[in-house]
Amino acid sequence: MGELKTLNEAADYLRSSPKTLRWWRAKNLGPTSFVLGRHVMYRQSDLESWIREQVDATKRGGQPG
Template structure:
């Protein structure tokens, strides 16, 4: 059984992101998920720094799929913006 894909005008980084309807909730497609290594490259941090932030609960939001950890690009951008200094 396939889930219907919806294209909604949710813009993040000037891109429309496809969403799927799953159990009555809209969720982002899995293309938007980055591994720890990919997220670290995007933030210009080492993967170990992201692991430390996860352990201390001071880093960006993340999700687990089994034992794998993934980050959403929008969560990385939001976390980075929260840490901006004047």
Template sequence: MTDHTPGPAHTAEPTPQLLTIAEAALLLRTPVATLRYWRHLGTGPRSFRLGRRVVYRRDDLQSWIDACRHHGASTGT
């Protein structure tokens, strides 16, 4: 009998790496409208279009959060 150990493609991933704007808003606890406004201004977390959808990479969101935290810490807020 062969061992059927699932490879990386078969493991259940608890969180997707690409998030929709609604999922990103939930993660950031920010209204979707705010994310759209930031995108319009060219600020906020990095996003891109995938077909007709605007998506966010989870790593980019975390990097943006970290940058905001470090910026706030350096200014004393």
């Protein structure tokens, strides 16, 4: 299944605040998350995929290819 991260751990990994991740979750934005028991959790692989999507959608400059 891969490594699981809590909301706070995911926020640290993304260099964001837990408040931002809560807002993204409420607006159905940001990386995929789910509830396990009473805790919002993130898979490491989902965080990495979301980062790649953001890079692809927003990168500028550099050489093509």
